Amino acid sequence: MATVFVFLLTIVSGVFSEHTKLEWTDCGTDPAYFTINKVDVSPMPIEVPGDIALTVGAVSNKTVTQGDIKISVKRHTFIGDITIPCLFHVGSCEYKDTCTLLDRMEKENWAGIMGGIGTQVRGLLSSIGITSFCNIQARSLDVQSYKLKLPPIPSILSFFAEGDYSAHVTATEAASGHQVACLDLKLSIKKHKDKTCTGWFCGRRRDLH
Numbered sequence: 001m002a003t004v005f006v007f008l009l010t011i012v013s014g015v016f017s018e019h020t021k022l023e024w025t026d027c028g029t030d031p032a033y034f035t036i037n038k039v040d041v042s043p044m045p046i047e048v049p050g051d052i053a054l055t056v057g058a059v060s061n062k063t064v065t066q067g068d069i070k071i072s073v074k075r076h077t078f079i080g081d082i083t084i085p086c087l088f089h090v091g092s093c094e095y096k097d098t099c100t101l102l103d104r105m106e107k108e109n110w111a112g113i114m115g116g117i118g119t120q121v122r123g124l125l126s127s128i129g130i131t132s133f134c135n136i137q138a139r140s141l142d143v144q145s146y147k148l149k150l151p152p153i154p155s156i157l158s159f160f161a162e163g164d165y166s167a168h169v170t171a172t173e174a175a176s177g178h179q180v181a182c183l184d185l186k187l188s189i190k191k192h193k194d195k196t197c198t199g200w201f202c203g204r205r206r207d208l209h
């Protein structure tokens with residue numbers, strides 16, 4: 001029993017190569033709709049909780065109406081890649097209807113954190129002049145080091161632990177099912193270590209001073 005437990009722990013805390021830069025590849029974005037030139041996230045590894053700066057350079061060449069987004073997330077472990085499930089609308093999930101996606105994220109506050117993230121994404125989009133996820137006109141989409149605050153990962157999402165991940169993200173036009181964008185991402189997540197001392201031992205040491 002204990003052996004099994006230790007084995008599982010080894011898997012979970014297993015390989016951690018730590019990406020120091022977001023790796024991204026275009027896996028089939030339709031240039032008639034979008035051209036993705038640049039995607040970056042810093043710091044890498046991403047520290048949670050913590051701030052990230054997001055940079056995106058893309059051009060849309062055609063008005064995209066209602067779409068669907070599908071995300072598949074894999075975690076790299078000792079025994080291979082494990083697909084992260086979709087729990088509380090976080091993980092490997094399909095998000096139908098981009099028109100109302102942000103509204104639903106905010107209203108339903110998925111996993112207790114996605115409401116705040118939805119509000120920040122709304123701010124990001126409005127900073128480049130997009131106030132609706134419906135009918136995004138042909139235009140350039142330039143996001144330069146936009147700061148987003150990542151909250152602590154709630155315990156219900158504890159499978160999103162420190163480690164290396166890959167994500168496959170596709171967007172399709174809802175009406176036709178036509179794939180308009182595809183991104184493969186590789187990144188690492190790291191737990192933010194609080195530098196202030198709060199433990200029992202720290203308290204004791206402070207008492208001795």
Ligand SMILES: *[C@@H]1O[C@H](CO)[C@@H](O)[C@H](O)[C@H]1NC(C)=O
Pocket residue numbers: 031032033061062
């Ligand atoms: C962008 O749109 C224009 C007009 O709709 C079209 O002629 C052109 O071929 C498109 N560009 C690409 C890369 O598909």
